[in-house]
Amino acid sequence: MADKTYTTYEIAKFCDVYPSSVIHWIDAGKLKAYVTPGGHHRVMREDLIRFLQHCGIAVPKELGADERRKVFIVDDDVELARLIDRAFRKQPQAFQTEVFHTGVEALIRIGHAVPDLVILDIVLPKMDGCQVCKILKTRPQTREVKIIGISGKRFPMAEKELARYRVDAFYRKPLDLEELLAKSAELLRVELKPAAEPSREA
Template identity: 35%
Template sequence: MRLSQNFGSDEDALVERVYTTREAAKLLDVSLRTVQLWVEGGALSAWRTPGGHRRISAASIDAMLSARGNAKVSAAPRARVIGVLIVEDDKTLCRLYEATISSWGIPVRIEIAQDGFDALIRLGQGKPDIIIADINLPGMDGVTMLQKIRANPDYNDVEIIVVTGLDSEQIQRRGGLPEGVSTFLKPAPFALIQARIQEIADRKLHVAAAAS
């Protein structure tokens, strides 16, 4: 699906097609706030008109649709399956997270994002139950990413665990983490992570049983 098409005269062809935030949200099948997050994170190319209105490049929407394979992903995890988003650029550690978490016998759906921009995109595609994130990330760092996530009330119920090599003083120098974020020094505290994921699984099971 290509959105950037040229119509009319050669002069028209030189003008890049753009979309409003609302049009972009409809094309990408996400909320307005998700589009705003993607723009703020740099995942979508945009600028403001003299009147202060956002205009989003059709080319950047084309690129995102292509990357997503035009798939429309549910905004919520399936009942009883725990959505886990791991934001970590160390591929070896990512494999360790996947192997360890998958071995616990808890129904999970694990997604990996290796930078803050990718994490925001994945959040727009489907809200996880828990985010496990590093702070030292390429591009958008973990502090900025988590501040943007916590600024969106849609993600208030997402549990966030930070696993980092930075101490509290170093984190504060980067701007500090939002409230409600649990922070641990590396190596990853797998026993604690398992307990948190199991608690979420038990809670979802209880809700599903009550609804049946």
């Protein structure tokens, strides 16, 4: 199922549009696709599901969709990354997470699996958060990914750079994990279950 691909005609049926509309989405970079040796477009199941969710279109049961939103946590502070990850994992019906400690690691993974949201530390080794943000927001395949920037230090220039690339939110450390979860749920249009215990600052 994970490797299933769909034609523009099949996608048009799912979305109740003409195949030409699907081709337009692909040409505009809104829907990720590849071209077969015969010159036909094909869309991977995961990319189709993400596109439908982003557009607010109900995902057909035939796609066998995992409706959880994919969240990548990128922070070189191992303990903080663990705390953020644990907070998101308390909402297993809404989120699935992966943790990375450098921007390079995250981008390599994103090349294979595009997330719905990236929690991105601004100060990272090898490649800082602003560089990661620039790459994500200037590539057609990832420009719709939501980004929440976080930082324990004040970097006015970095914050201006993030604003330039329309980062969806920015929080200073220590983080209010409850607020971070709520904002993530708002951006990704998912509902959170009532918390079993008070959240902690991180």
